[in-house]
Amino acid sequence: MLPLAAGAVLPILGGCVSQKQEKPNILLIVADDLGIGDVSCYGMGKIPTPNIDSIAARGVRFTNAYATSATSTPSRYALFTGMYPWTNPDARILPGDAPLLIPTDIPTLPKSLQEAGYSTAAIGKWHLGMGSGHIDWNQPISPCANDIGFDYSCLIAATNDRVPTVYVENGRVLGLDPDDPIEVSYEENFEGEPTALTNPELLRLPWHHGHNNSIVNGVPRIGFMKGGTKARWVDEEMADYFCGLVKGEIDKQTPGKPFFIYYGLHEPHVPRLPNQRFAGATPYGTRGDAIVEADWCVGEVIRHLDRKGLLDNTIVLFTSDNGPVLQDGYMDLADSLIADHTPAGIYRGGKYSLFDGGTHIPLLVYWKGHTRAQVSDALVSQLDFFASLTGIIGTDTPEGLDSQDLGKALLGKGRKGRDRLILEAKSRLILKEGDYVLIPPYKGAKVRKTTGTELGNFDSWNLFNLKDDPHEDRDLAAKEPERLEKMKRTFLDLVGDNYDYDITAIRGQK
Numbered sequence: 001m002l003p004l005a006a007g008a009v010l011p012i013l014g015g016c017v018s019q020k021q022e023k024p025n026i027l028l029i030v031a032d033d034l035g036i037g038d039v040s041c042y043g044m045g046k047i048p049t050p051n052i053d054s055i056a057a058r059g060v061r062f063t064n065a066y067a068t069s070a071t072s073t074p075s076r077y078a079l080f081t082g083m084y085p086w087t088n089p090d091a092r093i094l095p096g097d098a099p100l101l102i103p104t105d106i107p108t109l110p111k112s113l114q115e116a117g118y119s120t121a122a123i124g125k126w127h128l129g130m131g132s133g134h135i136d137w138n139q140p141i142s143p144c145a146n147d148i149g150f151d152y153s154c155l156i157a158a159t160n161d162r163v164p165t166v167y168v169e170n171g172r173v174l175g176l177d178p179d180d181p182i183e184v185s186y187e188e189n190f191e192g193e194p195t196a197l198t199n200p201e202l203l204r205l206p207w208h209h210g211h212n213n214s215i216v217n218g219v220p221r222i223g224f225m226k227g228g229t230k231a232r233w234v235d236e237e238m239a240d241y242f243c244g245l246v247k248g249e250i251d252k253q254t255p256g257k258p259f260f261i262y263y264g265l266h267e268p269h270v271p272r273l274p275n276q277r278f279a280g281a282t283p284y285g286t287r288g289d290a291i292v293e294a295d296w297c298v299g300e301v302i303r304h305l306d307r308k309g310l311l312d313n314t315i316v317l318f319t320s321d322n323g324p325v326l327q328d329g330y331m332d333l334a335d336s337l338i339a340d341h342t343p344a345g346i347y348r349g350g351k352y353s354l355f356d357g358g359t360h361i362p363l364l365v366y367w368k369g370h371t372r373a374q375v376s377d378a379l380v381s382q383l384d385f386f387a388s389l390t391g392i393i394g395t396d397t398p399e400g401l402d403s404q405d406l407g408k409a410l411l412g413k414g415r416k417g418r419d420r421l422i423l424e425a426k427s428r429l430i431l432k433e434g435d436y437v438l439i440p441p442y443k444g445a446k447v448r449k450t451t452g453t454e455l456g457n458f459d460s461w462n463l464f465n466l467k468d469d470p471h472e473d474r475d476l477a478a479k480e481p482e483r484l485e486k487m488k489r490t491f492l493d494l495v496g497d498n499y500d501y502d503i504t505a506i507r508g509q510k
C-alpha cells in the first residue's frame with residue numbers, strides 16, 4: 001500500500017463536523033483516434049503533450065492498456081456498459097442519426113455513480129446514438145445520454161465528420177432557430193442543397209474517400225443536412241467550447257457531492273481543424289496541431305480543478321477510444337507530413353486493424369495521495385473501468401458484467417491485471433492472453449486501401465508474442481502448436497458464434 005500523502009482525504013472521524021467529501025471525483029478524458037505514440041510520455045513519437053504527460057508525472061502510465069475495439073462506437077459502448085461490445089450486434093460505427101445504442105434498462109457506469117451520490121456529466125464526442133428511430137432534431141430527443149445515467153450532457157451526436165453538425169444539450173439541439181428547422185438524412189440529399197460532388201468549389205478541405213455529402217463550414221461531411229444554420233458548430237471553436245463547458249461543469253458542483261465528468265475530446269479525428277492559435281504548432285500538419293490543441297484542453301481542465309481545490313480529490317483518467325489513423329477521408333496531408341513521428345509507436349496497424357495498433361492505447365491514471373509516478377505493464381482495458389471505479393469508490397458493482405475490478409492495478413497498487421481480453425475490429429475478434437495474441441483467420445482484404453491500414457486478416461490462425469515481437473512480424477503458430485490449440489479453445493469458448501470467418505460480410509461492414 002502506498003502511504004497517504006498530505007492532503008489526501010481521510011475518513012471522517014466521529015464528532016468531526018467537516019463537510020469533507022468521502023468519495024473522489026472522477027474525470028475521464030477520452031481522446032478520439034489518439035495513438036499511444038501520440039502521447040509524448042510514452043517516448044515513442046515526436047509530438048509534445050506536456051499537459052497529458054503531467055498526469056503521468058505523479059500517476060500510473062500503462063504500457064499494456066487496451067480499448068476493446070479499433071473504432072469508436074464499440075469502444076465507448078464497452079467503457080460505459082462494462083460489456084463486450086460484440087455482445088450487441090448494433091455496436092459498430094454509427095451514423096449521426098442512429099438510435100441510442102445503450103438500452104436504458106441496463107447497468108451503466110454513470111448510473112452506478114449516480115446511485116452512489118455522484119453528479120454526472122457527458123461533454124464532447126458521444127457516438128452512441130440518441131432517440132429511438134427517426135429523429136426530429138427540432139424537438140426534444142428521447143432517450144438520450146441523460147437516460148443512461150448522465151445528469152447533464154452536451155454532445156456531438158456522432159463524430160465531427162458526420163451530420164448533424166450541431167451540439168445537443170440534454171437532448172435538445174442548442175441554438176436552434178425555429179424558423180430554420182434542421183433536417184438530416186443518411187439516405188439522400190435535400191433538394192437544392194450543395195454537396196461536395198455538386199459544388200466542389202465551396203470546399204476548403206477536399207475529401208479523399210467518403211465525406212462527399214453535405215458541406216458545412218466549407219468541409220464536406222458524411223450524411224446530408226439542411227437548415228439549422230445558426231445552430232451549426234464552428235469546427236475551429238469546438239475545442240474551446242467543450243473545454244469551457246467542462247470547466248463550467250466543475251464550477252457548478254455542490255461542495256461535498258462528488259462528480260463524474262466524461263470529457264470526449266474530438267481530436268485528432270477528422271476533419272482536423274484546430275483553432276488558428278495552434279496552426280503550425282508542429283511540423284506534422286493539422287493532425288499534429290490538433291493533438292497539441294487537445295493537450296492544451298487537458299491542461300486547462302486540470303489547472304481549473306487545481307485552482308478550485310478539487311484536483312486533490314479527483315481521479316483523473318486519460319485514454320483514447322482506438323488506435324491512430326493518418327488518412328481517414330480528407331486531403332489534410334497527415335500522411336505526407338508524418339516524417340519521423342510514429343502515432344502507433346512500435347505497434348503494427350492502427351484504427352480498424354486487428355493488429356495491436358488498433359486497440360493498444362495510452363492510459364494514464366492520477367489520484368493525488370493514491371498514485372505515485374510509475375509505469376505499469378498490467379493488462380487493463382477500458383472495459384474494466386466500470387467494475388474498477390465502482391470498486392474504488394466502494395459502491396456495488398452490478399452482476400454479470402464483462403468488466404473486471406482491477407482497481408488496485410488502476411491505482412498502481414498491484415500489478416495484477418487481466419489474464420485475457422477479447423479485442424474487436426469491425427466485428428472481427430481476437431484473443432490477447434498474457435504476452436500472446438491469437439488472430440483467427442478472416443476473409444477480406446489484407447489492407448484497407450482507402451486508409452492504407454493493414455487489417456490483420458489472415459488465411460490461417462496466427463499467433464504472436466507481443467513481448468518479443470511487438471510489431472507482430474513472426475507468426476508462431478507452427479512453432480508453438482500446443483499453445484495455439486489451447487488459445488483456440490479458450491477463444492472459441494469465450495466468443496462462441498460471434499467468431500465467423502466471413503463476419504464482415506454478414507454484418508455488412510467493409
Ligand code: NG6
Binds near residue numbers: 032073322
Ligand atoms: C468511417 C469514416 C471515418 C471515420 C470513422 C469513424 C468513411 C469513408 N470513413 O466510416 O472517416 O468517421 O468511420 O471513426 O466514411 S470513429 O473513430 O468514430 O470510429
Ligand code: CA
Binds near residue numbers: 032033071072269321
Ligand atoms: Ca475514434
